[in-house]
Amino acid sequence: MRNLLRWTGRLALGALGLVVLCLAGLLAAIWWTLPGRDGTLQVAGLSAPVEIALDAHGIPRIAAANDEDAWTALGWLHARDRMFQMETMRRGAAGRLAELTGAPALRVDRFMRLLGLERRAEADLAGLPADTRRALEAYAAGVNAWIAARGRFAGPEFVLLGAPDPWRPVDSLLWGKVMGLWLAGNFRTELDRARLAAILPPERLADLWPEDRSPGRPDAPLMTARAAAGPDAVAAPALAGLEGLAAALPRFPGDAPLPSLASNSWAVAPGRSATGAPLLATDPHLGYQAPILWYLARVELPGGRVLAGATAPGVPGIVIGRNDRLAWGFTTTHADTQDVFVERLAGPDAYETPDGPRPFAVREEVINVRFGAPVTMRVRETRHGPVLSDLDAPQGRADGTVLAVAMASLAPGDSAAAGLLALNGARDIAQAREAARLITSPVQNLMLADADGRIAMVVTGRVPLRRAGDGSAPMPGWDGRSDWTGFVPFEDLPHVATPASGLLANANNRIAPPGHPAFLGRDWYGDWRFRRIGEVLEGATSHAPAGFAALQADRVSLFAREALPAFRAMPRPAGTAGAALDLLADWQGEMEGARPQPLLFHATLGRFARLLLARAGVAEDAWRPSPEFLRRVLTVPETGLAWCGAGGCGPLLAEALTRAIADLAPAHGADPASWRWAAAQPAIFEHPVLRFVPGLGALTRIAVPSGGDGETVNRAGLRPERDGVFGNVHGAGFRGVFDLADPDGAHLVIATGQSGHPMSRHWADLLPFWRDGALLRIGALAGAPSGRLRLVP
Numbered sequence: 001m002r003n004l005l006r007w008t009g010r011l012a013l014g015a016l017g018l019v020v021l022c023l024a025g026l027l028a029a030i031w032w033t034l035p036g037r038d039g040t041l042q043v044a045g046l047s048a049p050v051e052i053a054l055d056a057h058g059i060p061r062i063a064a065a066n067d068e069d070a071w072t073a074l075g076w077l078h079a080r081d082r083m084f085q086m087e088t089m090r091r092g093a094a095g096r097l098a099e100l101t102g103a104p105a106l107r108v109d110r111f112m113r114l115l116g117l118e119r120r121a122e123a124d125l126a127g128l129p130a131d132t133r134r135a136l137e138a139y140a141a142g143v144n145a146w147i148a149a150r151g152r153f154a155g156p157e158f159v160l161l162g163a164p165d166p167w168r169p170v171d172s173l174l175w176g177k178v179m180g181l182w183l184a185g186n187f188r189t190e191l192d193r194a195r196l197a198a199i200l201p202p203e204r205l206a207d208l209w210p211e212d213r214s215p216g217r218p219d220a221p222l223m224t225a226r227a228a229a230g231p232d233a234v235a236a237p238a239l240a241g242l243e244g245l246a247a248a249l250p251r252f253p254g255d256a257p258l259p260s261l262a263s264n265s266w267a268v269a270p271g272r273s274a275t276g277a278p279l280l281a282t283d284p285h286l287g288y289q290a291p292i293l294w295y296l297a298r299v300e301l302p303g304g305r306v307l308a309g310a311t312a313p314g315v316p317g318i319v320i321g322r323n324d325r326l327a328w329g330f331t332t333t334h335a336d337t338q339d340v341f342v343e344r345l346a347g348p349d350a351y352e353t354p355d356g357p358r359p360f361a362v363r364e365e366v367i368n369v370r371f372g373a374p375v376t377m378r379v380r381e382t383r384h385g386p387v388l389s390d391l392d393a394p395q396g397r398a399d400g401t402v403l404a405v406a407m408a409s410l411a412p413g414d415s416a417a418a419g420l421l422a423l424n425g426a427r428d429i430a431q432a433r434e435a436a437r438l439i440t441s442p443v444q445n446l447m448l449a450d451a452d453g454r455i456a457m458v459v460t461g462r463v464p465l466r467r468a469g470d471g472s473a474p475m476p477g478w479d480g481r482s483d484w485t486g487f488v489p490f491e492d493l494p495h496v497a498t499p500a501s502g503l504l505a506n507a508n509n510r511i512a513p514p515g516h517p518a519f520l521g522r523d524w525y526g527d528w529r530f531r532r533i534g535e536v537l538e539g540a541t542s543h544a545p546a547g548f549a550a551l552q553a554d555r556v557s558l559f560a561r562e563a564l565p566a567f568r569a570m571p572r573p574a575g576t577a578g579a580a581l582d583l584l585a586d587w588q589g590e591m592e593g594a595r596p597q598p599l600l601f602h603a604t605l606g607r608f609a610r611l612l613l614a615r616a617g618v619a620e621d622a623w624r625p626s627p628e629f630l631r632r633v634l635t636v637p638e639t640g641l642a643w644c645g646a647g648g649c650g651p652l653l654a655e656a657l658t659r660a661i662a663d664l665a666p667a668h669g670a671d672p673a674s675w676r677w678a679a680a681q682p683a684i685f686e687h688p689v690l691r692f693v694p695g696l697g698a699l700t701r702i703a704v705p706s707g708g709d710g711e712t713v714n715r716a717g718l719r720p721e722r723d724g725v726f727g728n729v730h731g732a733g734f735r736g737v738f739d740l741a742d743p744d745g746a747h748l749v750i751a752t753g754q755s756g757h758p759m760s761r762h763w764a765d766l767l768p769f770w771r772d773g774a775l776l777r778i779g780a781l782a783g784a785p786s787g788r789l790r791l792v793p
Contacts, residue, residue: 009592015143024739030156034757035080037787043145045138046793054787058754058762061781067425068138070307071316073166073791075142075578080533082295082313082756083146083155084274086171087164088688089194089314093174093567094118095367100161101689102370108250114379114386115181115366115410121173124414132418136169139316144165147793156757175314176416180409180441183262183746186471187388187405189336189523190250192623194340194474195242199618207524207639208623209472216449232771237342237401237476244392244671245403262286263331264552264713264732265447266505267455269498272546273309277741278449282320282329282730283547290685290702291756291763294319296748307424308746308778311736314467315417318422320736322746325427325451327738329394331506335443335463336470336521337408341384341477342401349358351382352478358383378701384477400619404477406484408462409441416440419460429456429497436460437490443520445506451740457504459493459511463520470522488518505533524630528558528711545775548737553712553773559627559711560601562590566634567604570650576665577658580672590718593678600657600672602709603664605630606721612643624720629710678705679727679739683771685752685764702752702764704771714773726749737775 037054048065050073055061060077064070078086091097095112097105125133144166147154151163158164166530167663189209197205265282273279297318299307309321320329346357360380367375380387389396391402396402419438426432428450436446436458445460448454454698464484467751469475475482494512496504498678507529512520536551537543564584572578580600587597609625612633632639633649640649661672685702708716717730732751739745751770755762769776 005562006305028158029748030759033150033153033156033159034286034759038789040790040792041076041145041149043072043076043142043791043793045141046791048793050791052077052789052791053785054789055781056786057776058297058760058786059296059776059778060789061298061300061785065302067301068134070136070301071139072142072145074297074299074311074316075139076146077142077297078313079143079146079154079167080309081754081762082291083143083164085291085688085756086143086167086314087155087157089178090171090174093121093178095365098367098369098372100370101692103372104692106367106369106375107248109367110248110375110377110391111250113367113377114388114391115407116363116379116386117174117177118170118180120410120412121170121177123412125170125173127413128415129418132421133169135316135421136172139172140169141168142791156759162560169197172315173414173417175312176414176420176441177409178413180416181407183332183442183444184335184407184409184519184778186336186523187340187407189472190338190340190472191242191246191403193472194239195246196618196623197473198236198240199622200616202641205239207632207643208244208626208629210628211522217788218744237474239342239399239403239474245389248391262508263329264505264507264529264533264715265329265331265445265578266503266537266548267447267449267457268504268537268543269455269502270453272537272541272543273741274542275739275741275745276618277451277739278453278455279543279545279548279740280322280327280329280449280455280738281552281736282331282447282738283552283735284320284330285717285731286733287717287730288683288685288728288733288751290700290752291754292685292750292752294734294750295512295754296750296778298746300780304743306743309736309738309748310750317421319420320734321748322738322740323424323426324743326429326432326742327449328432329421329447329736331445331447332508333443333445333459333461333511334508334521334523334525335459336472336523337441337443337462337464337468339384339406339464339471339482340388340474341382341404341406341482342474343382343384343387343404343477345396345400348396353383354478354480360387361664362766382477384483403474406464408443408464408487411440411462411487411632414440428452429454432456433458433495445511447504447506449738449740454498455502455504456495456497457506457511458782460496461516462487463493464488469526470519472522493520494518494520503534503536503537507533526559526711527712528562528627531559531716532556532713544746545737545739548774549735549747549775552732552737553737555591555708556712556713557589557591557709557711560591560598560709561607561629562631562635563601566640566649567601567653567657570653573654573658576670576672577661578631578652580661581657583673591677591707591709591712593676593705595677596672596675598623598677598707598709599664599668599675599680600660602718602726603660603721603724604653604657606656607659607663608649611652611656615645616643662684664724666750676705678707680724681709681716681728682706683716683728683731683751684719687758700758702767704767706771735770735775742779744777746778747775748778 051063053061095109157733262285267280294310306324309318333788344352350357384404385406388405422435448456509527509530510524591598682703687700691697708714715731716728719727737747753762
């Protein structure tokens with residue numbers, strides 16, 4: 001017995017030692033994937049050596065003999081610091097994430113295979129200008145030099161996954177395809193509107209998406225049957241059974257696609273600038289991840305040419321930034337570039353068209369699943385686009401129809417890559433405008449400022465022209481009356497140049513004034529951020545880069561200011577809830593992290609919204625009430641009476657506040673005056689894959705207390721509240737301010753760090769600057785570099 005126990009103990013110790021040894025080996029291998037800060041590497045295809053100096057934050061200064069060498073070096077740096085981010089981007093766009101993560105990625109993969117982004121990118125590549133293809137090939141050569149040199153040590157994740165496949169030029173085009181998709185989500189709104197039409201009467205349905213009723217809308221005679229008159233009106237078909245399709249579509253943030261609401265940008269002319277030259281500020285708002293989407297870089301080229309700003313791993317060029325003569329930033333226009341069409345089936349393999357039955361274009365997709373069997377899906381397309389409803393009902397819907405989706409971003413001949421690279425080389429606003437003409441997707445507001453003292457805003461991308469309808473609901477596809485007839489000509493889009501005010505700004509607000517010939521869409525987000533930017537800019541006669549950075553960090557919510565009168569008018573609840581209401585008496589909507597009021601406001605508003613939906617018979621998970629809807633309920637008396645009842649919204653708000661106090665006390669304490677907004681909505685940055693792995697998710701998560709909310713200039717997109725915590729998961733992962741008086745005037749920050757390696761000192765070293773609203777001046781490197789890299793032919 002003693003011998004048995006002795007041998008059992010020895011075996012247990014041996015097994016434990018083997019586990020420790022394996023873990024130590026794995027940690028050593030992961031440590032080995034950390035890139036060095038100095039060295040020389042031979043890269044095929046370079047025309048001359050490229051010198052790379054790294055500053056203390058790992059931000060590179062690339063000195064190259066020409067553009068193509070610079071893009072080769074940028075590809076190598078992106079792979080060196082962000083290879084797994086690039087891998088997940090291209091796999092996600094191609095519908096191949098399940099090969100890495102298994103079944104949890106199938107919902108995204110099925111959607112991407114249905115859209116066929118990779119096939120479309122391959123077709124687009126062949127039609128790009130030769131210089132654009134050379135830039136993409138040069139970038140791919142740099143990425144592949146890193147992969148060839150490092151293999152499965154190209155990044156920590158590849159130690160277990162194996163070496164990544166070589167990078168292809170078409171992989172870079174996939175980044176633009178993804179942005180074109182997630183920055184234009186109107187088809188979801190159409191489906192939500194159709195789904196809720198079965199529950200709510202037309203007047204209450206209209207409240208959910210408050211319509212801009214300004215005069216002069218070119219679509220007004222051709223709306224849906226509810227509001228239209230005349231022989232050309234087209235009625236939206238009634239649709240049932242959409243719940244399954246809604247569940248089959250990827251959603252933010254669970255499946256990690258990008259949300260659609262994004263960005264601030266503004267510019268001032270020399271007469272409003274303290275530096276005597278234009279200033280431009282820009283901060284795109286996208287979903288947070290670790291590492292953040294953006295990577296900072298500065299490129300120095302012969303002849304004094306300089307580029308600096310935010311790059312996107314996977315793509316050559318500066319996406320948002322400046323050269324020595326021009327600065328640019330983007331905001332999402334929110335033009336309606338997606339429509340759902342209801343197609344009638346004509347037998348099992350065809351659908352009706354104005355010219356008679358037509359067969360579906362059919363292909364088969366096989367999705368390989370890690371730890372599981374392959375999944376085969378049949379993809380059908382109509383003349384309008386892919387059959388979206390096949391995600392839920394692959395044999396067709398019960399009413400003998402299918403739902404197809406038309407997306408401008410899926411149209412052939414996408415030349416966005418050529419436009420972006422042309423923008424990098426533009427020397428003034430006139431050349432930038434011609435570059436913008438080539439940016440076919442997504443539809444964006446391109447804010448511009450040049451060294452000649454001009455500012456402008458140019459709209460990029462394809463906006464559909466419709467025969468009828470405003471694109472707000474699924475329309476019949478069988479008769480052709482709602483078809484697209486082309487795209488709005490570039491010259492007819494609402495461009496603005498050299499305004500008399502010397503000011504330009506956009507924060508996703510409506511840009512086409514009443515009467516403008518280009519109809520961009522029915523649904524618009526609230527203009528609170530835009531108006532707040534205007535208040536601050538108009539409030540000073542002269543602006544400096546530091547003031548622009550402070551405005552990017554502004555946390556005043558004009559939405560809260562509009563809603564607060566309704567809060568103050570509610571009946572005062574008894575006890576602690578009444579004391580909490582008193583805290584809102586003098587509050588002016590400042591969403592500061594050190595205050596309790598923002599938490600009281602948002603927690604109450606969330607419960608108020610749920611009470612409204614419950615009264616209307618709408619399930620809590622069927623639709624998330626928007627600020628635009630809540631403003632209408634709280635500020636338009638007749639709307640408030642319709643939703644809240646004869647007693648108005650005051651009693652319902654008081655009930656919501658009482659519930660909020662009771663629900664939040666276990667997490668934040670019994671005294672609401674001691675609560676803090678920052679503790680209730682930390683900014684959260686998670687690894688796109690490791691967040692699903694127990695233990696590793698917590699180890700790689702980056703979180704920091706934050707302020708702001710979804711309607712402040714310093715945007716903090718809130719995750720639905722869980723146990724008293726919201727979570728800031730969507731906002732300005734990059735901020736930039738550009739001073740055209742100074743060729744080195746690029747003031748930048750990103751939210752995490754340059755590295756995608758959790759063991760790197762640059763994994764999260766820029767987070768304190770980002771948290772505090774500080775920017776780094778990314779000019780020529782002063783003093784000795786922190787690292788020096790050399791790429792040679």
